[in-house]
Amino acid sequence: MRYLRADERCLICSLRQAENLLKKTINSPEKRWVIFREIFRVMSEMKWGMKPLEVNGKVHRFIMEYVKEEDPFKEEKExxxxxxxxxxxxxxxxxxxxxxxxxxxxxxxxxxxxxxxxxxxxxxxxxxxxxxxxxxxxxxxxxxxxxxxxxxxxxxxxxxxxxxxxxxxxxxxxxxxxxxxxxxxxxxxxxxxxxxxxxxxxxxxxxxxxxxxxxxxxxxxxxxxxxxxxxxxxxxxxxxxxxxxxxxxxxxxxxxxxxxxxxxxxxxxxxxxxxxxxxxxxxxxxxxxxxxx
Amino acid sequence: MRYLRADERCLICSLRQAENLLKKTINSPEKRWVIFREIFRVMSEMKWGMKPLEVNGKVHRFIMEYVKEEDPFKEEKExxxxxxxxxxxxxxxxxxxxxxxxxxxxxxxxxxxxxxxxxxxxxxxxxxxxxxxxxxxxxxxxxxxxxxxxxxxxxxxxxxxxxxxxxxxxxxxxxxxxxxxxxxxxxxxxxxxxxxxxxxxxxxxxxxxxxxxxxxxxxxxxxxxxxxxxxxxxxxxxxxxxxxxxxxxxxxxxxxxxxxxxxxxxxxxxxxxxxxxxxxxxxxxxxxxxxxx
The missing domain is CATH 3.40.50.10880 (Uncharacterised protein PF01937, DUF89, domain 3)
Structure with missing residues (x-):
């Protein structure tokens, strides 16, 4: 069976996406720092064997709890x-x-x-x-x-x-x-x-x-x-x-x-x-x- | 007094440097993943107010404990x-x-x-x-x-x-x-x-x-x-x-x-x-x- 296993590149990539999303939605650098610390805590528990999309999805869902806007990319998408x-x-x-x-x-x-x-x-x-x-x-x-x-x-x-x-x-x-x-x-x-x-x-x-x-x-x-x-x-x-x-x-x-x-x-x-x-x-x-x- | 305070860009940047260093020195993707998890644990405790160089230094020193080579950039430097x-x-x-x-x-x-x-x-x-x-x-x-x-x-x-x-x-x-x-x-x-x-x-x-x-x-x-x-x-x-x-x-x-x-x-x-x-x-x-x- 085919299997797609994430590696460290996917970890870093999901963080870059997190950076992008937080920059769009949270103005305070201190608040972004604190959220990143929480993201790192989540990532320090990620098991080897996850799929790239699972890494991404986990980080993304976690961030969305902090981001009040329902659709932060709405304007960009339009x-x-x-x-x-x-x-x-x-x-x-x-x-x-x-x-x-x-x-x-x-x-x-x-x-x-x-x-x-x-x-x-x-x-x-x-x-x-x-x-x-x-x-x-x-x-x-x-x-x-x-x-x-x-x-x-x-x-x-x-x-x-x-x-x-x-x-x-x-x-x-x-x-x-x-x-x-x-x-x-x-x-x-x-x-x-x-x-x-x-x-x-x-x-x-x-x-x-x-x-x-x-x-x-x-x-x-x-x-x-x-x-x-x-x-x-x-x-x-x-x-x-x-x-x-x-x-x-x-x-x-x-x-x-x-x-x-x-x-x-x-x-x-x-x-x-x-x-x-x-x-x-x-x-x-x-x-x-x-x-x- | 002047003060340089790191923000989330420095966190991500130090991780990219970690990626670069680990890629050079550790062959097993699983081992790299496990080390990254440890780095994330260290980063989840970084206090707001650190200097960029402190973030970088902390990540770098932590990685060097895993990297056996004494000077992984030796050839590149030569x-x-x-x-x-x-x-x-x-x-x-x-x-x-x-x-x-x-x-x-x-x-x-x-x-x-x-x-x-x-x-x-x-x-x-x-x-x-x-x-x-x-x-x-x-x-x-x-x-x-x-x-x-x-x-x-x-x-x-x-x-x-x-x-x-x-x-x-x-x-x-x-x-x-x-x-x-x-x-x-x-x-x-x-x-x-x-x-x-x-x-x-x-x-x-x-x-x-x-x-x-x-x-x-x-x-x-x-x-x-x-x-x-x-x-x-x-x-x-x-x-x-x-x-x-x-x-x-x-x-x-x-x-x-x-x-x-x-x-x-x-x-x-x-x-x-x-x-x-x-x-x-x-x-x-x-x-x-x-x-x-």
């Missing part, structure tokens, strides 16, 4: 969504006219994962240029032929979403898949509760995701889906649909052990640790079947 | 020294012919702090280019006129060194200062015990620093000098010489509160925290009098 909605229109014609629109839209969906769209004051033109550069780079690893075959015969697709902003490109990818396979029914899983910049039902409604898919709440409090903590509806979708696309690194970490047929991971390897597991460089674009892991 | 000895010769004529060789040599000494010279396989030409680019950038903050005046009338100079590699540029800077003031007597403080890549007596001997100065052991176990932990000889030098140059960020952190006359800090601001204190950008080059802090 900005990302707005930026992405402009960007997707700038890509639309190019992708529709490309030799393989499904493939191109998948490339865009994963490239949007690489670039932070939520930075205030960024100019659309500059972000477009960066995003286009990322988009033009080919996948570092792919099983796209296998995916295309699965898509052709699928009646139901379960799409497990990742962050706000890139969700706009996911919506576009779904649109294009439905052009190729008009009878395809699509369900998209988003987080029920705010977790960092992960897309929630509210964020998905902002971009009218329901125009192309039914929204499903994953029920998970980690920044990525772990099946045994997901809602029964999520688990049912995961096992009973014809085709599953898991988007982003968090969901990859959470679903790494699952071996169902027609499960595809679409992600950018954002850290050393996951890049090593995937055997691609950091920043590598990946669209692989779980059967080739 | 490589840095060798690289720097080649580089300094490539700069010699240019600096001697510059309008103000003391100023130019000071710029080189602080630029050498920015670039990691110890990376295996690096080509001298490429490193020269990077270093020259850094060297050409002017100081971001300087009190060089005040320094020049102090240097002209000084009979004794106490130079508190930082890392291996850049120590070669420090030696060159001292040489040039002695050309301007031939009667100047120079003492250089290095670490008595190996601490990360800080220069030790052995490293200083590799580059024959004794040709231009007398070596003094600081006696300090932190990666930077704190006066009340230094040897009596170091303290005597610090207070009784005419002029003191403190090199690098660690020594700046340690000596920040001292207000003696003719104390100058020559450093690159390597992190957010120190850049903020110095009011320069990260990576900023600084040559300031302690009186202007």
């Amino acid at each position: 900005r990302s969504n707005e930026m992405a909605m402009k960007l997707v229109e700038m890509f639309r014609t190019e992708i529709l006219n490309s030799p393989d629109p499904v493939y191109s839209a998948a490339k865009l969906a994963v490239s949007g994962n690489l670039i932070d769209l939520g930075i205030p004051g960024w100019k659309t033109e500059d972000v477009f240029e960066k995003l286009h550069e990322a988009y033009e780079r080919p996948f570092d690893r792919e099983d796209f032929e296998e995916f295309r075959n699965a898509l052709e015969s699928a009646s139901t697709l379960f799409y497990i979403a990742d962050n706000a902003g890139e969700i706009v490109f996911d919506k576009f990818f779904i649109e294009i898949m439905k052009m190729q396979n008009p009878s395809l029914e699509v369900m998209v899983a988003v987080r029920g509760k705010p977790i960092i910049n992960d897309v929630t039902v509210d964020d998905a409604k902002q971009i009218r995701l329901e125009e192309v898919a039914t929204l499903i709440d994953s029920g998970v409090e980690e920044p990525g889906v772990v099946l045994d903590k997901a809602t029964p509806e999520f688990r049912r979708m995961f096992f009973e649909t014809d085709l599953v696309v898991s988007k982003g690194q968090g969901n990859f970490e959470g679903l790494y052990e699952e071996e169902r047929e027609n499960l595809f991971f679409l992600l950018t390897a954002k850290c050393d640790f996951v890049a090593e597991v995937l055997k691609v460089p950091v920043g590598g674009k990946v669209f692989i079947s779980s059967s080739s892991l | 490589r840095s020294n060798e690289m720097a000895m080649k580089l300094v010769e490539m700069f010699r004529t240019e600096i001697l012919n510059s309008p103000d060789p003391v100023y130019s040599a000071a710029k080189l000494a602080v630029s050498g702090n920015l670039i990691d010279l110890g990376i295996p396989g690096w080509k001298t030409e490429d490193v020269f280019e990077k270093l020259h680019e850094a060297y050409e950038r002017p100081f971001d903050r300087e009190d060089f006129e005040e320094f020049r005046n102090a240097l002209e009338s000084a009979s004794t100079l106490f130079y508190i060194a930082d890392n291996a590699g850049e120590i070669v540029f420090d030696k060159f800077f001292i040489e040039i200062m002695k050309m301007q003031n031939p009667s100047l007597e120079v003492m250089v403080a290095v670490r008595g015990k190996p601490i990360i890549n800080d220069v030790t007596v052995d490293d200083a001997k590799q580059i024959r620093l004794e040709e231009v100065a007398t070596l003094i052991d600081s006696g300090v176990e932190e990666p930077g000098v704190v006066l009340d932990k230094a040897t009596p000889e170091f303290r005597r030098m610090f207070f009784e010489t005419d002029l003191v140059v403190s090199k690098g960020q660690g020594n700046f952190e340690g000596l920040y509160e001292e207000e003696r006359e003719n104390l100058f800090f020559l450093l690159t601001a390597k992190c957010d925290f120190v850049a903020e204190v110095l009011k320069v950008p990260v990576g900023g080059k600084v040559f300031i009098s302690s009186s202007s802090l």
Whole structure:
């Protein structure tokens, strides 16, 4: 059985994320220091063998007890969504006219994962240029032929979403898949509760995701889906649909052990640790079947 | 009184340094995880109000109890020294012919702090280019006129060194200062015990620093000098010489509160925290009098 075991890189990374979250929400450096001491106490008890997502989830949940705001990334997520909605229109014609629109839209969906769209004051033109550069780079690893075959015969697709902003490109990818396979029914899983910049039902409604898919709440409090903590509806979708696309690194970490047929991971390897597991460089674009892991 | 108080950025930074040190010395990921848990336990007890250097020193000393090698950076330091000895010769004529060789040599000494010279396989030409680019950038903050005046009338100079590699540029800077003031007597403080890549007596001997100065052991176990932990000889030098140059960020952190006359800090601001204190950008080059802090 496959198993993803966190190492010290994941410990440090979860602390960096904690730093980012606390900086956003707690003004007093002394208070942040005291919260960090508490985080270190929690971390001093973490058992060897935990998964990266468990480390992250534990630190994140602990911090959220101190953070009064319900959704500290709300504004950033809204900005990302707005930026992405402009960007997707700038890509639309190019992708529709490309030799393989499904493939191109998948490339865009994963490239949007690489670039932070939520930075205030960024100019659309500059972000477009960066995003286009990322988009033009080919996948570092792919099983796209296998995916295309699965898509052709699928009646139901379960799409497990990742962050706000890139969700706009996911919506576009779904649109294009439905052009190729008009009878395809699509369900998209988003987080029920705010977790960092992960897309929630509210964020998905902002971009009218329901125009192309039914929204499903994953029920998970980690920044990525772990099946045994997901809602029964999520688990049912995961096992009973014809085709599953898991988007982003968090969901990859959470679903790494699952071996169902027609499960595809679409992600950018954002850290050393996951890049090593995937055997691609950091920043590598990946669209692989779980059967080739 | 001036006081430098660490914040959460220093906590995270000391952990990154711990990660770097453990990766170099402990092969088993499980063992590293267990040591990290112990580090977190130590950090969960750190009091608000500590100095950055105390945080760093505490983590570093704790790790060294687990690390069997006496000087895990030995090879890296030797490589840095060798690289720097080649580089300094490539700069010699240019600096001697510059309008103000003391100023130019000071710029080189602080630029050498920015670039990691110890990376295996690096080509001298490429490193020269990077270093020259850094060297050409002017100081971001300087009190060089005040320094020049102090240097002209000084009979004794106490130079508190930082890392291996850049120590070669420090030696060159001292040489040039002695050309301007031939009667100047120079003492250089290095670490008595190996601490990360800080220069030790052995490293200083590799580059024959004794040709231009007398070596003094600081006696300090932190990666930077704190006066009340230094040897009596170091303290005597610090207070009784005419002029003191403190090199690098660690020594700046340690000596920040001292207000003696003719104390100058020559450093690159390597992190957010120190850049903020110095009011320069990260990576900023600084040559300031302690009186202007």
